[in-house]
Amino acid sequence: MVTLDKDFRIENDSFEYTLIKEQDTGRVNEKTGKKIISTDHWHFPNLKLSLKKYVNESLKVCDGVEEILTKLNELDEKIDKISNCGSGNGNCKCSG
Numbered sequence: 001m002v003t004l005d006k007d008f009r010i011e012n013d014s015f016e017y018t019l020i021k022e023q024d025t026g027r028v029n030e031k032t033g034k035k036i037i038s039t040d041h042w043h044f045p046n047l048k049l050s051l052k053k054y055v056n057e058s059l060k061v062c063d064g065v066e067e068i069l070t071k072l073n074e075l076d077e078k079i080d081k082i083s084n085c086g087s088g089n090g091n092c093k094c095s096g
Contacts, residue, residue, distance in 0.1 A: 010050050016043050017050040051079055
């Protein structure tokens, strides 16, 4: 498992890479009193495609060109760090 940030992680097995997004919705289940967590899963045949999806999802929250460029630089550094740690084989102990 590779933790990309507080909301995203990538898990893999011998068949695929799964990009997982878990995000607190800010709502509470009235019956249980527990926080409601939104979860999305995307499945890919390789790490490169899962990272591309992560970049695309991360850029959706940006409001302007400057913010997009800043975010792209941050993501580039993060991906370089992951690439140099365990070669993307799922053994990375980095936390983003």
